[in-house]
Amino acid sequence: MTRNLTTIGFDADDTLWQNEQFFRLTEERFVALLGAHGEAAEISGRLLDAERRNLAFYGFGIKGFVLSMIETAIEITKGEVKASVIGEILTAGREMVAHPVETLPHARETLAQLAGDYRLVVITKGDLFDQERKLAQSGLGDLFHGVEIVSDKTPEMYRRVFARHGDGPERAMMVGNSLKSDILPALEAGAWAVHIPHELTWALEHAEEPTGQPRYRRIPRLSALDELVRLIEAEAAAP
Amino acid sequence: MTRNLTTIGFDADDTLWQNEQFFRLTEERFVALLGAHGEAAEISGRLLDAERRNLAFYGFGIKGFVLSMIETAIEITKGEVKASVIGEILTAGREMVAHPVETLPHARETLAQLAGDYRLVVITKGDLFDQERKLAQSGLGDLFHGVEIVSDKTPEMYRRVFARHGDGPERAMMVGNSLKSDILPALEAGAWAVHIPHELTWALEHAEEPTGQPRYRRIPRLSALDELVRLIEAEAAAP
Numbered sequence: 001m002t003r004n005l006t007t008i009g010f011d012a013d014d015t016l017w018q019n020e021q022f023f024r025l026t027e028e029r030f031v032a033l034l035g036a037h038g039e040a041a042e043i044s045g046r047l048l049d050a051e052r053r054n055l056a057f058y059g060f061g062i063k064g065f066v067l068s069m070i071e072t073a074i075e076i077t078k079g080e081v082k083a084s085v086i087g088e089i090l091t092a093g094r095e096m097v098a099h100p101v102e103t104l105p106h107a108r109e110t111l112a113q114l115a116g117d118y119r120l121v122v123i124t125k126g127d128l129f130d131q132e133r134k135l136a137q138s139g140l141g142d143l144f145h146g147v148e149i150v151s152d153k154t155p156e157m158y159r160r161v162f163a164r165h166g167d168g169p170e171r172a173m174m175v176g177n178s179l180k181s182d183i184l185p186a187l188e189a190g191a192w193a194v195h196i197p198h199e200l201t202w203a204l205e206h207a208e209e210p211t212g213q214p215r216y217r218r219i220p221r222l223s224a225l226d227e228l229v230r231l232i233e234a235e236a237a238a239p
Numbered sequence: 240m241t242r243n244l245t246t247i248g249f250d251a252d253d254t255l256w257q258n259e260q261f262f263r264l265t266e267e268r269f270v271a272l273l274g275a276h277g278e279a280a281e282i283s284g285r286l287l288d289a290e291r292r293n294l295a296f297y298g299f300g301i302k303g304f305v306l307s308m309i310e311t312a313i314e315i316t317k318g319e320v321k322a323s324v325i326g327e328i329l330t331a332g333r334e335m336v337a338h339p340v341e342t343l344p345h346a347r348e349t350l351a352q353l354a355g356d357y358r359l360v361v362i363t364k365g366d367l368f369d370q371e372r373k374l375a376q377s378g379l380g381d382l383f384h385g386v387e388i389v390s391d392k393t394p395e396m397y398r399r400v401f402a403r404h405g406d407g408p409e410r411a412m413m414v415g416n417s418l419k420s421d422i423l424p425a426l427e428a429g430a431w432a433v434h435i436p437h438e439l440t441w442a443l444e445h446a447e448e449p450t451g452q453p454r455y456r457r458i459p460r461l462s463a464l465d466e467l468v469r470l471i472e473a474e475a476a477a478p
Contacts, residue, residue: 054333057333057336057337058302058336058368059366059367059368059369060368063297063302063303063306064302066306067302067305067306067329067332070309070325070329071326071329073322074322074325074326074329077322079321079322079323079326080322081322081325082318083312083313083316083318083319083320083325084318086309086313086320086322086325087310087313087318090306090309090310090313093306094293094296097296097297098296127298127366127367128298128366128367128388128389128390129297129298129299129390130298132390149367150367151367151368151371
């Protein structure tokens with residue numbers, strides 16, 4: 001029998017381990033630091049504007065986020081921000097890049113269930129240095145056949161990565177929490193795509209749920225993945 | 240005849256295109272900004288200390304360099320640095336990540352001479368996002384069989400990359416300007432290593448030239464590489 005599915009790609013941040021919560025906590029700290037200069041919603045909005053504007057310069061990741069916070073602090077205070085506040089932002093950034101990795105419930109168990117039968121690949125964007133650290137600290141590295149840290153998630157990237165690590169997108173599945181990065185481009189590449197929503201998702205990752213896509217699925221949590229995969233295989237094998 | 244060499248890895252920054260000069264120019268600008276607070280040598284020394292200290296947090300690349308400049312500005316002014324100075328540092332950083340790519344003389348011609356007979360691979364460390372931009376802008380991308388952007392250059396990394404893209408380190412060569420990153424670990428992995436010194440090399444990349452290493456070579460410029468490679472092949476083929 002020809003296998004329907006041979007390769008499964010996993011997003012990392014907020015799919016395998018917590019990530020967005022560290023950004024939110026740091027943002028709260030940032031808003032508090034600048035509390036005298038504006039309402040929380042306004043400060044957050046200005047920060048998001050800076051992040052959006054700077055994506056083309058900095059890409060994704062913590063260092064770009066820290067640089068955007070510093071820029072926003074100067075902007076909001078009309079150039080009056082004190083060096084001590086900038087110093088606090090730098091400290092918050094260094095704490096982010098050193099935060100302990102907290103894997104999501106059942107991450108290891110789910111990967112272990114699948115690792116015997118499928119090639120598992122981490123496909124994550126963001127900062128190379130930071131993602132390698134998190135993968136090492138997560139203790140999940142040995143379950144993966146490959147790790148791809150990419151600057152952006154596009155259909156072309158999914159085609160390339162699933163060709164390199166497997167049998168192409170047709171026989172691959174992508175699993176992640178971001179409709180914009182993990183689901184829509186993977187479907188466009190021709191792969192299966194499984195959305196596992198996370199309660200926190202960055203505003204710049206929002207997208208509409210796809211409709212009329214036979215290869216799209218949504219499950220409430222990672223622990224439901226093994227059953228879904230076996231079901232898809234069984235359906236394909238049925239006459 | 241068994242080929243002696245099948246795969247050639249190339250460092251990118253200051254091997255294929257100019258890089259360090261942009262860091263030096265930005266550093267000069269930084270020193271001038273803080274001129275009232277210390278001698279140039281002292282400011283540069285403090286910045287280098289910050290970079291060294293922060294490598295474990297930020298890894299290599301421009302964003303980490305900008306964060307280290309900001310930290311040093313706060314430190315040197317004893318917390319009195321004005322927001323406008325921090326703003327200038329941010330601007331300098333954004334200019335760095337957007338600077339036009341200037342390939343080194345004969346880069347394209349040399350790669351083209353070798354590309355027909357060898358698998359060429361870019362092996363570079365630093366920021367994923369920034370390195371991808373530079374490779375795209377260099378116009379050299381089509382000459383390479385693979386691109387590996389890594390967080391650090393170790394013997395283990397060279398073994399892995401030369402196994403993935405070729406026939407292992409034994410039949411591979413690494414070419415680059417950094418003795419510490421391009422030459423010593425590649426030799427340790429068992430590959431050939433060709434040093435092309437660049438007049439500017441970052442202080443944290445300094446290392447002693449290797450001795451007693453039959454697979455080590457040094458050439459004055461990239462345009463001498465093709466001849467060297469053919470010579471090594473001819474010597475290996477000789478009875």
